[in-house]
Amino acid sequence: MDRETITSQKVLERILFDESAEPKALPLSLLAHITSNFSDDKEIGCGGFARVYRGMLDSGTVAVKKLHDLVDMDEKKFSEEIHCLMKAKHKNIVRFLGYCSDTQGEMVVCEGKLVLADVRQRLLCFEYLPKGSLDKQITDVSCGLEWRKRYQIINGICDGLYYLHQNHIVHLDLKPANILLDDNMLPKIGDFGLSRCFGEKQSQAITSKLIGTMGYLAPEFYTRRQITFKLDIYSLGMIIIEILTGDRGYADIDNILERWRSRLEKSQGDKQLVQVRVCAEIAIECADFNPAKRPDTQHIIDRLGATRNADEFATETGASSSSSVPLVPQLVQRIQWLMS
Numbered sequence: 001m002d003r004e005t006i007t008s009q010k011v012l013e014r015i016l017f018d019e020s021a022e023p024k025a026l027p028l029s030l031l032a033h034i035t036s037n038f039s040d041d042k043e044i045g046c047g048g049f050a051r052v053y054r055g056m057l058d059s060g061t062v063a064v065k066k067l068h069d070l071v072d073m074d075e076k077k078f079s080e081e082i083h084c085l086m087k088a089k090h091k092n093i094v095r096f097l098g099y100c101s102d103t104q105g106e107m108v109v110c111e112g113k114l115v116l117a118d119v120r121q122r123l124l125c126f127e128y129l130p131k132g133s134l135d136k137q138i139t140d141v142s143c144g145l146e147w148r149k150r151y152q153i154i155n156g157i158c159d160g161l162y163y164l165h166q167n168h169i170v171h172l173d174l175k176p177a178n179i180l181l182d183d184n185m186l187p188k189i190g191d192f193g194l195s196r197c198f199g200e201k202q203s204q205a206i207t208s209k210l211i212g213t214m215g216y217l218a219p220e221f222y223t224r225r226q227i228t229f230k231l232d233i234y235s236l237g238m239i240i241i242e243i244l245t246g247d248r249g250y251a252d253i254d255n256i257l258e259r260w261r262s263r264l265e266k267s268q269g270d271k272q273l274v275q276v277r278v279c280a281e282i283a284i285e286c287a288d289f290n291p292a293k294r295p296d297t298q299h300i301i302d303r304l305g306a307t308r309n310a311d312e313f314a315t316e317t318g319a320s321s322s323s324s325v326p327l328v329p330q331l332v333q334r335i336q337w338l339m340s
Contacts, residue, residue: 005029009057015097016060016127023086023125026098031055031064031123038066045133049193054128061128062097069120077193078122084169084195085124092160094180094190095127129188131181134239138176140246141259147272149185150243154279155304156187161236162297164189165229168198172227174235175216176242196227204228215248219289230291237286237294240279256280275307 001009008030015021034055035042044063045052055062067078078101085096100123108117131137134153137145145153157179164171171178171189178191194211205227212221218234220226241251245259257277264272282303288294295303 023096024098026100028102063126063128065124067122084192084197090163092156094188098125129180129182133177134179135176153187160189162301165297170196171232175213233286233294237283240283253280278307
């Protein structure tokens with residue numbers, strides 16, 4: 001390693017272990033070095049716009065996202081992605097560590113002739129999350145993650161999305177493949193390549209491009225091409241349904257409850273069924289075809305907060321909750337109904 005690479009590696013290691021440190025510009029030489037020059041054996045993921053590599057530091061591991069070498073790479077879009085990432089600092093969002101924008105002139109063959117062309121390299125560096133993406137963990141009710149873990153994941157995704165929307169960021173490609181998990185299965189929202197940062201008073205934008213992923217993209221976008229926070233809410237609904245059932249698409253609350261009833265722990269089944277029901281209700285409301293009927297993230301967080309109180313209520317048999325969100329009477333009635 002040359003001196004610049006050694007120095008920048010120490011900087012990256014400091015950022016990795018100091019959560020208060022700001023992301024920094026990183027040299028291409030460093031990112032190439034820690035990924036063994038972007039070798040196949042270091043690749044951990046690949047998508048339509050980028051490949052992701054494991055980067056090995058002396059005292060830790062990072063993930064390096066290398067955008068594909070596109071002739072028409074939009075510099076403004078790359079800058080906007082970095083802007084969104086710099087704003088997004090939350091325990092349920094993948095931590096952004098640094099970026100690289102490198103352009104060098106190289107002789108390349110074009111139409112049989114050697115010409116001098118700009119070769120652009122655009123890279124992003126993130127914390128490494130060993131459990132991979134959520135889509136690898138989703139199964140039907142009969143196997144896989146227990147309810148407690150699924151409930152934790154649903155809460156974490158909602159907390160992360162609430163933070164983004166409070167900070168005027170629309171994700172626009174929310175799906176299980178873009179939600180990563182740490183060693184404790186804590187979910188973290190990632191991949192902000194399509195995201196938009198709105199102004200404080202802005203609530204929508206218009207685009208001519210089809211963006212997002214089919215199956216998670218709200219139906220109204222296909223006709224209106226209108227970007228709003230409600231697009232993320234629809235995607236969230238589809239994700240929660242998938243976590244609850246292992247399947248995408250339409251969900252019936254009674255069917256979901258019946259499928260979970262036989263698997264839940266006997267000692268805690270009643271309170272957990274309340275959580276299952278409320279999560280299912282939230283998912284169905286989020287996935288409503290009419291965007292005006294979809295709840296906002298504040299409403300979702302309040303509903304989930306009440307289910308956490310319901311958990312305490314069922315455990316302590318009527319003792320007052322220590323949470324700041326009051327236990328709503330409807331949930332008490334649901335607990336009594338499910339226990340009858």
